[in-house]
Structure formats: C-alpha cells, structure tokens
Amino acid sequence: GSVQILGVDDRFWGFSPEEGSAVALEPREVGVNSYLAESLDLQEGDSVIIRLQEPGMLSRDAPLSGEAEDVISFRAKVRKVVGPNQFGRFNLQATQLPVPTVFVPLSRLQQVVEQPGRANLLLLSAEGEGAVDGNELAGQIRSRMALEDYGLSIVDVPLANASEVRSSRIFFEDPIVRVVQERFPAMLPVTSYLINTYAANGKETPYSMVAAVRSEGASFLPQDMKGEDIVVNEWLAEDLDLESGQELSLSFFKLVRGNELEESTANFRVRKSIKLEGLAADQLWMPDFPGVAEAEDAQDWAPGLPLDLGRIRQKDEDYWDDYRGTPKAFISEEKGTELFGNRWGNFTSLRVPTSEVSTVNLEDELLPLLRPEMAGLLLRNLGDEARAAAKSPVDIAGLFLSMSVFLIVASIALTAMLFRFNVEQRNRESGLLAAVGVSPRKVLRWRLVEGFIIVLVSGGVGLTLAIIYSTWILRFLETIWSDGMSGPFFMLHLNPNSVCVGLGVFIFLSMAAIYYSMRKQARRSATMRLEAGPEEARGRPRIWRFASTGALCVLVAAGSLLGRESLGAQAAFFLSGMFLLVAGLLIYRARLERIAKKRYPSMSTRAMATLNSVRRPARSLVVVGIMACGIFLVISVTASRKYVGEEWAEKESGAGGFGFWIETTSPINRAADAKKDPDYFELGDLRDILGAIVPFRMGVGDDASCFNLNTAARPRLIATDTRALAERGSFTLKAVSKGANKEDGWKLLGQRAEPRVLPAFVDETTMMWVLKKKVGDRITYQDERGKDFQVEIVGALADSVFQGNMIVDESAFLRLFPSQEGYRLFLADASDDTEQALEALQKATADRGGAVSLTQERLESFNSVQNTYISIFHVLGGLGLILGSAGLGVVTARNLAERRNEFAVLNVIGVAHREIRRIIFKEVRSFIGWALVVGVGASCVAILPVFSEAPPEQTLFGLGVMVVLIGVNSLFWAFVGYLAAYRRRSGIRV
Structure with missing residues (x-):
C-alpha cells in the first residue's frame, strides 16, 4: 500500500538532476524505484499487478455519484529499477524517507483510468536561473485552459430557448455560480434530484426526479409559486389521484454528516397539474447522474444510494423508456436549495437564455470568467518548499549543546583544577626561578606555553574522538530512520568552519581556565613558593x-x-x-x-573530616559540582524514557482504548448505507470481532511525526466526527487554549469563533518539538480552491497515536474541502483474538492498499525515537559521572599527598589506623552525599511532569534504584582510590 503511481513520458526525466536518467518504457512496461524493488524483491523482467482508485471529477461522497466500487487493476512487466540518482526518489511531500514508486507510461495510465489526454499534475521549470513569476505563470495557464478542463460542458436546450452549462461534478460550486450570474443576470439555476417516494392518498410512486427552478425558466409554473407549492405532471397526478390543494409528501436521501445519509421527508401542497408535453416533458432537466443516465432500464440504476429497486413497477419502467429522467414534479428554486443543497453546491445546471448569448459564443464568454483554482489547479513552488523542508524541525546541534553545557563546564573546571595541581607541585621550581632572577611574567608565559601544547594535543585527540562519536551516533540513528534501506542513510558532513570554531572555542576556554588557575600563583612571592604551603590563600568570608x-x-x-x-x-x-x-x-x-x-572545642573524627573538606573549598566545589551535574543529567534524562505498558487499552491512554490503526491508499465510501455501525471493510460475519470503528478523512499537509527529519510547516489534517470520540472519552488533553474548558474535551473542535478558522487538537510532542508552537497559535493552510484559512491549536493531546497530525472536526473540514471523499484512516477497538482480527483486516483492505498496525506498536515506534535521543544524551550524563569519579579520585590522591605529614603525626601520637580510615571515609561520604543531595534534588524537580504520565510507584522505584546504584558505585570507587592513594603516599599501613 501507499505506492506512488506516476504516469510519465520522456519529458519527466528531463527534470532529473542527473543527466542520462531517462527510462524508455513500452506501453506494457513500468519502472519501479529501488525502494519498492527491495521491499517486494522485484527484479527487471518480473511481472507486477497494480491496483489503484479510478479517478473522477465527482466526489463519491456526493449523492447520485454512482457505485463506490472504483478500484481498477492492470498487469505490467518491470523494465527498469530506478535508483535514487535517476530520479527514483521523486516525491512532492516534505519527508526524507523514500516513497515506493511505480513509473507507468503516461498514455497507458490514461487509458487504464479512462482519462485520455488528461493529467492531474503538471511539472514546469523556468528557463535559466531566474525566479518564476507566479502570477504570470497562472495567467499563461489560464489562457490555455478549455472549458472541459474545468469539468464544464454546454448543452443546447431548444425547448427552453437557452444554453445549459453542466458540470462533470454534477453540482456547481458557489464561485462558478456567482461569476456566471454576474455576467448573465438572466441566468436560471436548476436543481434536479432523485426522490425516493412520492406519497399521497395512501399511494406511492417510487424513484422519480424532481426539478427546482424559477418560474422564469419554466413558463408552465405559476408566477407566484411559494415554497410549499408543488406542480406535478399529469402522469404523477393520475398515479396518486392528486388534485389541486392536496398534500403531497416527498422522501429523499439527504447528506447530514460526512457521507452519512438520512432519509428526510418534505410536505407540499399541490398547486396544479400540467400536461406532459413541451418543456415539461424535456429529458434535459436531468443531468448526467453516474449510474443512472446511461441505464437502459430503471432496474439497472446504480446511483450509489441504498435503493430498493424491487419497488419499481412496470409503469415506472415504461415512464423511464419514454421520458427518461423527466421530472414528475417541480418546486421553487428556494425550496430546492433548502432541501437538496450540499457541500458541493446547490444547483445541477445553469441555463443562460439564448437572447443573451448564443450556444456557440457561450464558451468564449465563460472562459474569461473562470480561474484555474476553480478547477482545483493550484501552483506550488516545489523548489522553495524543498529548501524550507530541508531544515530539520529539531535543532539536534542545539540539543547536544544544551545537554552538554554541564559537561563542558565540568570539563573546564576539572582542567583548571588539574593544571593548578601541576603548578602547585612545581612551586619550589617556580620559587627557585624567581630567586635567580627570572621574572614572574616569564614563568607564567612558560607555563602557558606548556598548557597550550597540552591543550593542542588533547584538542586533536578530542577532535578524532568527536568524529568517531558522531559517526557512531549516525549509525545508531539509522536504525530508526533508514526504514529498511540498503546502504548508508546518513553521511557525516564535516564543515571546516564548524570544526575550526569548535576547536578554537575549546582552546580558548581551556587556556582561560589554565590562566585563571595560575594567575594567583604567579603573584606569590618566591619565599611563599619555596615554602609550597598546601593551604589556599583565604580572603574575606x-x-x-x-x-x-x-x-x-x-x-x-x-x-x-x-x-x-x-x-x-x-x-x-x-x-x-x-x-x-x-x-x-x-x-x-x-x-x-x-x-x-x-x-570546634574537640577534634572528633567527624570534626576533622568536616574541616578537611574546607581545606581546599574550590576543589571540594569542583568535585561535588561535577558529580552533581552528572547525576542530574543521568536521572533527568533516564526518567524521560517512554514506555507503553498495559495502560494502552485504557480510553484515556495514547491509544484511546483502540487496538488497531488502519490506513488505506484509496478512500472507503461505505457509510452511505445509512447504518449506524457500517461495515467499512466488508468483513461480513467477522464484523463482530471488532468493536467500535471511528473513521477519519485524511487531508492536506505533511507528516510531522518524529520519523520525518524534514520540516513540516503544515502537519497533515485529519478530520472525524468528534462525537464518537467524545462519547468514548478517548485520549487525554494536556492543555487547552485560554478561556476554554478542558472538561469540554472533543466538543472544543466544534466551537468555531471565526468562519475560516478551524479549531484543532495536536499531539503535544508534535506541537513542542516539530512545530515549536503552543496552544492558541495558528497555522495557515490553503483550501482546495487556493484560499487561505487558519488552523488554531485549541488543545494538546498527551503522547498519542496521532503524532504528526492535526485533528479537526469533519463538518468544518468538509466546508473547506468539499471534494474530499471517503475515509482513509480508521481506529478500531481491539479484539479478544487480536491475530484473527489483524489477519481479517489485512485481507479486507488489501485491494485498497491497506496498512494495519497495532496502536500499541505505533506508540512504541514513536517512543523508540525519543528513547534513542535519550540514550545519546544518557552518554553525556555518563561522561559527567566519569569525570566526577575521576575528579574525586584525583582530589583524594592530591589531598593525601598534601597531608602525608598530618597522617604521620596522627600515627605517632597514637591515633588508631581505624580512626584514620574513618576520617577518610567521612570525607568521601561528605562529597558523595552533597553531590547526591544536590543532583537528585534538582533532577526530582526536573522530572515532575513524568509523574503525571507514568505510575508514581513505577517512577519512584526506578529513581530509587538509580540513586542507590550511583551512590554505591561512587562510594566504592572513591574509597578504593582514596585508600590506595593513602597507602602509596604515606607509606603507613592503614
């Protein structure tokens, strides 16, 4: 499913960025791109069967649109596997993922879909490097369009002394009606519609036409005809024993929501009866309804409505044979608009009197009034869209930098501390140099040169490690986004400017830290340096x-x-x-x-350990700070991991309590049977294995989920009858717009404050990370006629299966996209026998290009992307902990070296080795304890939102285990390092 079928000729390959990419195809041959070939294991010479929806000008949601079964198929041989460099990745959507594509000869595809000489996509390129003037291009296209390109045709109606404009869409949209009415004020609109039953006097006449027209267009109608009046022909009057003044009821199918039909009834008063002759008997009143106009017998009607053709009598067949679709009754134009108007329009034909323009000249008069967007022909600048989409919605560099801030600061602090240790170890050397006349400034320069050499070498090593780390990350990310592609999906791009800037910043920060650590030492006298005192010079508190x-x-x-x-x-x-x-x-x-x-009045082991921690406060702060930063990153990042447990089956979960997510390539139009629970997938007896099914219409926009690395400025719109979700209480709203009541839930999508503003819900992850929007913001879209409208985010859903989409109300959506037909997305309740239901759904949707997945798996796939980022950032936190542990070991070793005389004195005066170990342990415990308190305390605040998404006991348990492991690990290695350094430095057995 979801295969892109392109009808192309030699001109298409001329757009390829690579020369010599043309693929010569015979009529019964096709090309497939390498992605599709790998997916289906296709090779050149293999045969394939291609199924697709038969295109048409009329939406199959419309009444009298014909039968809904519209999937056609044809067989072809694979001539060529088209690689990515040969234009095999051609796609109009803003996504980096390849789309399975079949290239069919244009003439063959036009023949298969019975649309000779027609196309629904035109690719144009500018000559040279100049920008294309959109207005000029639109004007050129408009000047070359014929009336049939708008789906319009002209029929001469001699009995009415008029020319009739008809639409292949059956119903005329308001913009076309307005421009024709402005140009021809005497134009008369007509509405013809199928009536299920005429009923009066206990009798019924099944399945007949009615026409709504003004009296100016039908001289046999009274001039003062009112809305409740109806004029019947003599055939109907005889059939129902009608007389003037009697009541006549009409029942008919009316579209109420989406493509849901409801049988309505309207009552009229018979104004008079007319003879079945002249204009009243004209068969041209009825437009070319699909499935009706071409039928030889009334029993052969296939209008796409749930008709009971067994009701048709022989006299009805005779009427059809003699008069075809001649209306049996006429009502006023206003009443016809009220009863039969729908989202596609109110009228089925427009009659222009020949006194205003002849049939021959009418086309020339109409074309200047029409615009390409009236035919749904919109201009898109694909180059600009591609350049805008190429910018990743997530600033990965910014994320890495922000998550690395603590690590960078910790590294710089550790660098400064280590270099200061080096300088302090060489205090006597520096003092001796000063004593023999070497200036402190020169000594400082020497030390800085030493530091620069070390920094330069370490920078080169770090740069190499950074390249290795980046390459590893890209290979790791390929497991998510490559989608089964062979070969590398990501390539490491080393921008020389970025490398130089990064290396330069590293050198600058490192040298600044080294200079800061040495400047106090440089100002000390030679005597102080020669003494090499261990204590820091203390200023004012x-x-x-x-x-x-x-x-x-x-x-x-x-x-x-x-x-x-x-x-x-x-x-x-x-x-x-x-x-x-x-x-x-x-x-x-x-x-x-x-x-x-x-x-302290007495020097207990606790007091001695406490005082030793302030001996070098800067060191203590650096060690505690580095460890606290690492703990903060590890806990806050790890706690953000997403899991899908058994709660997915709950209605408030991200799956809404649904078990299946079903997408089809071709729309399904099976709500037209007026059932409350339609069998969309024709499962028959297996329908009971599924519970409730909620259908969605899929509209314009790009995939804005975490799988799309490109920028999707306008997420895909999906529309549904929100009443079903509201009744279930499915999904959870995290936030709503200001002034809205969260308790209203899905009802918020039906509350429209402005006519061209659609309220929408969006997944919180999509809103924050992809769109970078907040509740209350608006996004501009274009409707199917190229006019701007806005979608306002009125609510954010907690992590859900809707990630990458914006959900709007179906009724509001269809007002802007009346031509959208059928449903291509479904949420279905889970079944006790999941495997049987999954198999049945896959078979039932195969011809429609169906893709059936479990909602639990869909949520897990979204979580896998977020967890991948978290795993990468987890490494940064781990590096912070490694630095902290290393810093603690270095500090302990340094402290012991400086205090070797102190330990010797303690041994001499009789302090037990056990007490000395206790002092050491308490010092280490103080560092680790403060690091845990600060790091864990800060991270607990950072992860508070997690408690609202995951069970508190689960989060607390995981957090507790992590804290214990970090504490035990730090304590163990720090104490081992401390003890080893003590033994080595002091020479005293402890």
Missing part, C-alpha cells in the same frame, strides 16, 4: 554572596515554573531543575565558608 546568589537562582527556578504555560511543562521544569542545581552548589559553597569560621 563570602557566605552571604554565595547564599544570596543561590537564593536568586531559587527565585528564577520558581519563575520558570510560573511561566510553564508559555515554555511548556517539560521545558519549564527542566529549566527550573537546572537553576536549582546551581543554587544547591552555591549553598554548598556557602556552607564551606561557614564551616571555615566555626571553632
């Missing part, structure tokens, strides 16, 4: 500075939560968590300042 800045971050975090309506809940809570992380680190730094001022 800055407790309030750190505390006040931390409090400010808390206020900013609170402000982010208050603005969650504009930012979105997830973004607001994550931003709030980030500021709380910074606030927690500042509070920790303020605590170190406070401890440094405190006096």
Whole structure:
C-alpha cells in the first residue's frame, strides 16, 4: 500500500538532476524505484499487478455519484529499477524517507483510468536561473485552459430557448455560480434530484426526479409559486389521484454528516397539474447522474444510494423508456436549495437564455470568467518548499549543546583544577626561578606555553574522538530512520568552519581556565613558593554572596515554573531543575565558608573530616559540582524514557482504548448505507470481532511525526466526527487554549469563533518539538480552491497515536474541502483474538492498499525515537559521572599527598589506623552525599511532569534504584582510590 503511481513520458526525466536518467518504457512496461524493488524483491523482467482508485471529477461522497466500487487493476512487466540518482526518489511531500514508486507510461495510465489526454499534475521549470513569476505563470495557464478542463460542458436546450452549462461534478460550486450570474443576470439555476417516494392518498410512486427552478425558466409554473407549492405532471397526478390543494409528501436521501445519509421527508401542497408535453416533458432537466443516465432500464440504476429497486413497477419502467429522467414534479428554486443543497453546491445546471448569448459564443464568454483554482489547479513552488523542508524541525546541534553545557563546564573546571595541581607541585621550581632572577611574567608565559601544547594535543585527540562519536551516533540513528534501506542513510558532513570554531572555542576556554588557575600563583612571592604551603590563600568570608546568589537562582527556578504555560511543562521544569542545581552548589559553597569560621572545642573524627573538606573549598566545589551535574543529567534524562505498558487499552491512554490503526491508499465510501455501525471493510460475519470503528478523512499537509527529519510547516489534517470520540472519552488533553474548558474535551473542535478558522487538537510532542508552537497559535493552510484559512491549536493531546497530525472536526473540514471523499484512516477497538482480527483486516483492505498496525506498536515506534535521543544524551550524563569519579579520585590522591605529614603525626601520637580510615571515609561520604543531595534534588524537580504520565510507584522505584546504584558505585570507587592513594603516599599501613 501507499505506492506512488506516476504516469510519465520522456519529458519527466528531463527534470532529473542527473543527466542520462531517462527510462524508455513500452506501453506494457513500468519502472519501479529501488525502494519498492527491495521491499517486494522485484527484479527487471518480473511481472507486477497494480491496483489503484479510478479517478473522477465527482466526489463519491456526493449523492447520485454512482457505485463506490472504483478500484481498477492492470498487469505490467518491470523494465527498469530506478535508483535514487535517476530520479527514483521523486516525491512532492516534505519527508526524507523514500516513497515506493511505480513509473507507468503516461498514455497507458490514461487509458487504464479512462482519462485520455488528461493529467492531474503538471511539472514546469523556468528557463535559466531566474525566479518564476507566479502570477504570470497562472495567467499563461489560464489562457490555455478549455472549458472541459474545468469539468464544464454546454448543452443546447431548444425547448427552453437557452444554453445549459453542466458540470462533470454534477453540482456547481458557489464561485462558478456567482461569476456566471454576474455576467448573465438572466441566468436560471436548476436543481434536479432523485426522490425516493412520492406519497399521497395512501399511494406511492417510487424513484422519480424532481426539478427546482424559477418560474422564469419554466413558463408552465405559476408566477407566484411559494415554497410549499408543488406542480406535478399529469402522469404523477393520475398515479396518486392528486388534485389541486392536496398534500403531497416527498422522501429523499439527504447528506447530514460526512457521507452519512438520512432519509428526510418534505410536505407540499399541490398547486396544479400540467400536461406532459413541451418543456415539461424535456429529458434535459436531468443531468448526467453516474449510474443512472446511461441505464437502459430503471432496474439497472446504480446511483450509489441504498435503493430498493424491487419497488419499481412496470409503469415506472415504461415512464423511464419514454421520458427518461423527466421530472414528475417541480418546486421553487428556494425550496430546492433548502432541501437538496450540499457541500458541493446547490444547483445541477445553469441555463443562460439564448437572447443573451448564443450556444456557440457561450464558451468564449465563460472562459474569461473562470480561474484555474476553480478547477482545483493550484501552483506550488516545489523548489522553495524543498529548501524550507530541508531544515530539520529539531535543532539536534542545539540539543547536544544544551545537554552538554554541564559537561563542558565540568570539563573546564576539572582542567583548571588539574593544571593548578601541576603548578602547585612545581612551586619550589617556580620559587627557585624567581630567586635567580627570572621574572614572574616569564614563568607564567612558560607555563602557558606548556598548557597550550597540552591543550593542542588533547584538542586533536578530542577532535578524532568527536568524529568517531558522531559517526557512531549516525549509525545508531539509522536504525530508526533508514526504514529498511540498503546502504548508508546518513553521511557525516564535516564543515571546516564548524570544526575550526569548535576547536578554537575549546582552546580558548581551556587556556582561560589554565590562566585563571595560575594567575594567583604567579603573584606569590618566591619565599611563599619555596615554602609550597598546601593551604589556599583565604580572603574575606563570602557566605552571604554565595547564599544570596543561590537564593536568586531559587527565585528564577520558581519563575520558570510560573511561566510553564508559555515554555511548556517539560521545558519549564527542566529549566527550573537546572537553576536549582546551581543554587544547591552555591549553598554548598556557602556552607564551606561557614564551616571555615566555626571553632570546634574537640577534634572528633567527624570534626576533622568536616574541616578537611574546607581545606581546599574550590576543589571540594569542583568535585561535588561535577558529580552533581552528572547525576542530574543521568536521572533527568533516564526518567524521560517512554514506555507503553498495559495502560494502552485504557480510553484515556495514547491509544484511546483502540487496538488497531488502519490506513488505506484509496478512500472507503461505505457509510452511505445509512447504518449506524457500517461495515467499512466488508468483513461480513467477522464484523463482530471488532468493536467500535471511528473513521477519519485524511487531508492536506505533511507528516510531522518524529520519523520525518524534514520540516513540516503544515502537519497533515485529519478530520472525524468528534462525537464518537467524545462519547468514548478517548485520549487525554494536556492543555487547552485560554478561556476554554478542558472538561469540554472533543466538543472544543466544534466551537468555531471565526468562519475560516478551524479549531484543532495536536499531539503535544508534535506541537513542542516539530512545530515549536503552543496552544492558541495558528497555522495557515490553503483550501482546495487556493484560499487561505487558519488552523488554531485549541488543545494538546498527551503522547498519542496521532503524532504528526492535526485533528479537526469533519463538518468544518468538509466546508473547506468539499471534494474530499471517503475515509482513509480508521481506529478500531481491539479484539479478544487480536491475530484473527489483524489477519481479517489485512485481507479486507488489501485491494485498497491497506496498512494495519497495532496502536500499541505505533506508540512504541514513536517512543523508540525519543528513547534513542535519550540514550545519546544518557552518554553525556555518563561522561559527567566519569569525570566526577575521576575528579574525586584525583582530589583524594592530591589531598593525601598534601597531608602525608598530618597522617604521620596522627600515627605517632597514637591515633588508631581505624580512626584514620574513618576520617577518610567521612570525607568521601561528605562529597558523595552533597553531590547526591544536590543532583537528585534538582533532577526530582526536573522530572515532575513524568509523574503525571507514568505510575508514581513505577517512577519512584526506578529513581530509587538509580540513586542507590550511583551512590554505591561512587562510594566504592572513591574509597578504593582514596585508600590506595593513602597507602602509596604515606607509606603507613592503614
């Protein structure tokens, strides 16, 4: 299913970007693109059967549109497998995924669909490099269009002294009626319609025509004819024993919603009876209704309506043989519009008196009044659309950069700390150089040159690792988006400018960190350097500075939560968590300042461990900060993973309680039987294996789901009778527009404040990440006549099967797209026997190009994309934890080296080895404990929206397990590193 069928000739291949791509096809040969060939294992010379919907000018939703069975098929031999470089990926949709395509000779396809010399797509290219003037091009197309291109024809009606304009769509749309009426004020519109039953005096006349016309167009009608009046011919009057003044009822099928038919009844008063002669007996009153006009006998009618042809009597057959579709009654134009008007129009023919224009000249008079968009011919600039779509809707570079901010800051801080360790180890060397007359500035330059060499080498190594990491990510992403394609789907593009900028920023930040770590050392005297004291030079206490800045971050975090309506809940809570992380680190730094001022009357192991943590406050802050950042990233990212459990069967879930998602290439028009629960798929006895079925119309727009890497500025519109979803209570609204009541649910789509604004629901993921919109925003579309209208997002659905689509009300949608026919998307209730239902649906929809999938699998496929991003970002958080662990190990080793004399003294004065280990353990525990408190606390705020989507006990359990694992892992490795460094440095057995 969903195969693109293109009827082409040699001119098509001239648009290919590659020369020599032309494919010569014989009438009974086709070309297939490589994607379709791989999918069906096709090779050149194989035979294929192609099924497609028979196209037509008249929507099969329309009354009297003919039988709905319209799938035709033909056989052909595969002449050529067309590769991507040979124009095999031609597609008008904004998507990077290939579309299975069959290339059929244009003349053969026109013959198969019985549309010789016709096409529904014209490709035009500009000569040279200049831009195409759309208005000029539209004018040229308009000047070359004939009346038949608009689906119009002219018939001479001599009995009415008029020329009649007819439409292959049967009903005339209002724009055409208006322009003809303006040009020919005496134009008379006519409406002919099929009446199921004329009933009076206990008698019935089945299946007859009625005509609605003004008295100016039918001299036999009274001039003062009113809406309740009806004029009958003598045949009907005799059949029903009618006399003037009697009541006559008419029953007929009326379209109420979508293509749902309802039998309505209207009562009239017989004004008079007329003879069946002259204009009253003219067979031209009835237009060429498909399935009726060409029928030899009335029993052969196939109008696409649920008729009981067994009601037709012999006298009815005789009338058909003698008078064909001559109306048996006439009513006023206004009443006909009221009863028979529909979304396609109100009139079936337009009669222009020959006194105004002759039949010969009428076409020349009409063509200047018509515009290509009246025929549904719209201009699209495919080049501009392709360039706009090529921009990814998700800024992956921005996402990586934002998720890497903590990692970058942590790396720079660790770099500064390590280089400072290096400088401190060489304090005596620097002091000696200063003592022999080398200036501090020169020593600083030497150290900076050393640092630059190290940074340059590490930059080269890092660049190599970055390329390897990027390549790995692309191969990882191919598992989602390649969709079974052979060969690489993504290619790594190394932009020299980007590489240079990235390397330059790395060098600048690293050198800035190195300079910052050395500048204080450079200002110290030679005596101080030679002493190489381990303590940091302490300035004035800055407790309030750190505390006040931390409090400010808390206020900013609170402000982010208050603005969650504009930012979105997830973004607001994550931003709030980030500021709380910074606030927690500042509070920790303020605590170190406070401890440094405190006096301890006795030196317990706890007091000694606490004081040792403030010996080097900058080191302590760096270690705790790096670990806290890693913990924050790992927890907040991991908690965002999406899972589809058993809750998919609940009506409030993302599946709405439905079990099957069914898409067809050709529309299904089987609601016309007026049943409340129509058998769309003709399952027969197997219909009972399915529960409720909710159909959707598929409209204009592109796929805006996470599978589309291109920008879809206008997501695909899908329309349904929202009453069915409202009655079920399916799906969950996360947000609604300002002033709307969330309790109204699906009823919001039926509340239209402006005539050309459609309320719509959209999946929250699509709204935030693809469209970058919020509830209340509007998106501009074009209707089928090229006029702009807007779709307003009035509600956001929680993660659902509708991702990539915008859901609108069917009635409002059809007013803008009256030619849309049938349903191509269905949601069906799950069955106890899922496999049997799935097999039955696949067989039933095969001829329609059906694709049946489980809603649970659809949700899981969407989640797999998000979880893939999360896995990638999880690596960044893991790197943060690795850096934190490395930093903790380095700091502990450095602290032990600086305190070897202290441990020796403690041993000499009789402090037990057990107590020394306890001091070490408490120091490490303090670092890890603060990192966990700050990181976990901030991440808990960041993941609060997750608690509303997943069961709290499940989220809390996973979070608890993760925290315990992080704590145990950090504690184990930090203590092992600390202990090993202590033994190595002190030379004392602990």
